[in-house]
Amino acid sequence: MSPHPPLLAVSLGDPAGIGPEVVAKAWDSRRALDLPPFVAVGDPRSLSEVWDGPLAIVSDPGEARAAFDHGLPLLAVPAASASSPGQPSNAGAHCSLDSLELAVGLARSGSCAGVITGPVAKHQLYSIGFSHPGQTEFVAERCGVSPSNVAMMLAGPTLRTVPVTTHLPLRDVAAVLTTGLIEARGRVTLRGLQRSFGIANPRLAVAGFNPHAGENGALGREEIELIEPAIATLRAEGWDVTGPHPADTMFHGSARARYDAALCMYHDQALIPLKALHFEEGVNLTLGLPIIRTAPDHGTAFDIAGQDRADPRAMAAAIRMAATCAIYRLAHG
Numbered sequence: 001m002s003p004h005p006p007l008l009a010v011s012l013g014d015p016a017g018i019g020p021e022v023v024a025k026a027w028d029s030r031r032a033l034d035l036p037p038f039v040a041v042g043d044p045r046s047l048s049e050v051w052d053g054p055l056a057i058v059s060d061p062g063e064a065r066a067a068f069d070h071g072l073p074l075l076a077v078p079a080a081s082a083s084s085p086g087q088p089s090n091a092g093a094h095c096s097l098d099s100l101e102l103a104v105g106l107a108r109s110g111s112c113a114g115v116i117t118g119p120v121a122k123h124q125l126y127s128i129g130f131s132h133p134g135q136t137e138f139v140a141e142r143c144g145v146s147p148s149n150v151a152m153m154l155a156g157p158t159l160r161t162v163p164v165t166t167h168l169p170l171r172d173v174a175a176v177l178t179t180g181l182i183e184a185r186g187r188v189t190l191r192g193l194q195r196s197f198g199i200a201n202p203r204l205a206v207a208g209f210n211p212h213a214g215e216n217g218a219l220g221r222e223e224i225e226l227i228e229p230a231i232a233t234l235r236a237e238g239w240d241v242t243g244p245h246p247a248d249t250m251f252h253g254s255a256r257a258r259y260d261a262a263l264c265m266y267h268d269q270a271l272i273p274l275k276a277l278h279f280e281e282g283v284n285l286t287l288g289l290p291i292i293r294t295a296p297d298h299g300t301a302f303d304i305a306g307q308d309r310a311d312p313r314a315m316a317a318a319i320r321m322a323a324t325c326a327i328y329r330l331a332h333g
C-alpha cells in the first residue's frame with residue numbers, strides 16, 4: 001500500500017448477516033494483508049455479537065485514521081432493536097440502509113476516498129420500501145448518475161465480467177435488453193477499465209444471449225437485432241470489441257486471455273463464471289460513478305452468520321481494490 005493510503009468507509013450491511021464478521025476479520029488481518037485504514041459504519045451490537053476485538057467508536061471519520069492501529073473504528077448506526085445473527089428483521093434492514101446512506105455520503109463529501117458496501121438482503125430491503133434493484137443503483141442515484149450509465153463489474157484475478165441487466169426475473173431479460181443499453185454498459189465498462197484499472201486500450205468481449213450466440217438466428221435473433229449493432233457502434237467509436245461470443249466457450253483459460261472484461265447479457269451469465277473461479281476473492285465494483293464503490297462478491301450468508309465460519313478474503317479484496325482505484329484516480333484524475 002502507498003505510504004499515504006486513503007481512508008475508506010465500509011458499511012457493515014445487514015446486521016444479521018456475515019458483513020460485521022468479515023469486516024472485523026479484515027481489520028484483524030490488516031497488517032498481514034497490508035490493508036489501508038477504514039472506518040466501519042453500522043450497528044455496534046452486530047459486531048460485538050460475533051467478535052471480541054477492540055472497537056474504537058468515533059464520531060467523525062477524521063478520528064478513524066489515528067484509531068485504526070489499535071481498534072476497529074466505527075461510526076455507530078444503532079439498529080432500533082438488536083438482531084441475532086442469521087435472523088434478519090425489519091429493524092436490521094433499516095439499519096443496513098441507514099449505514100449505506102451514511103457511508104456513501106462520506107465518499108460523496110470527500111471525507112472518505114471510497115466506499116465498500118457490506119452485504120444486504122435485497123428481499124429484506126424491498127420489504128421496507130427500498131425501490132432500487134440493488135445497492136449499485138442506489139449509489140448511482142445518490143451520485144446523480146442514471147442507472148443505465150453505471151456498470152456492475154465483478155472482478156477476480158483472472159476474470160472481469162459485467163452484466164448488462166442485473167436484478168430482474170430471467171423471463172423479463174429479453175424485453176429489457178436494448179442496443180442502447182448494451183452500448184451504454186459497454187462504454188462504461190471500457191472507460192472504467194481505463195480509469196480504474198489503467199488499461200490504455202481495453203479489450204471487451206461481448207457474450208451472446210442465446211445458446212451458440214443464436215446459431216445465425218436459428219436459436220434466437222437477439223444477437224443479430226440487438227447485440228451486433230451495439231458492437232458495431234462501439235467499434236466505430238474506436239474501441240476493441242469482439243463478439244457476440246457463445247457464452248459457454250468464452251470463460252475457459254485461453255479465451256479469458258483474449259479480453260480484459262466480458263460483457264454479459266444477464267446476471268447469472270456474468271456471475272456464475274466469476275464465482276466459480278474466484279468466489280473467495282471476487283469484488284463487485286461499480287463503474288461510471290464519481291466516487292469509488294466496491295463490495296465483496298458474496299451476500300449475507302444468513303446460513304452461517306454468527307458461527308465464525310465467514311471467509312473475509314472477498315471483503316479484504318474489496319477494501320484493497322477500492323484503495324488501489326483511489327490511488328490510481330488521485331494520480332491520473
Ligand SMILES: NC(=O)C1=CN([C@@H]2O[C@H](COP(=O)(O)OP(=O)(O)OC[C@H]3O[C@@H](n4cnc5c(N)ncnc54)[C@H](O)[C@@H]3O)[C@@H](O)[C@H]2O)C=CC1
Pocket residue numbers: 018022118119120121122123135284295296297298299300301302303304309310311312314
Ligand atoms: N452485495 C450484496 O449486497 C449482495 C447481497 N446478496 C444478498 O444476500 C442474500 C443471500 O444470497 P445468497 O444467494 O444465499 O448468496 P450468499 O453469498 O449470501 O451465500 C451463498 C453461499 O455461500 C456461502 N458464503 C457466502 N459468503 C461466504 C463467506 N464470506 N465465507 C464463507 N461462506 C460464504 C453461504 O454460506 C452460502 O452457502 C440475498 O438476499 C441477496 O440479496 C447477494 C449477493 C451480493
Ligand SMILES: NCC(=O)COP(=O)(O)O
Pocket residue numbers: 133134135136137152271284295
Ligand atoms: N449478485 C450481485 C449483487 O447482488 C450485488 O448487488 P448490489 O447490491 O451491489 O447492487
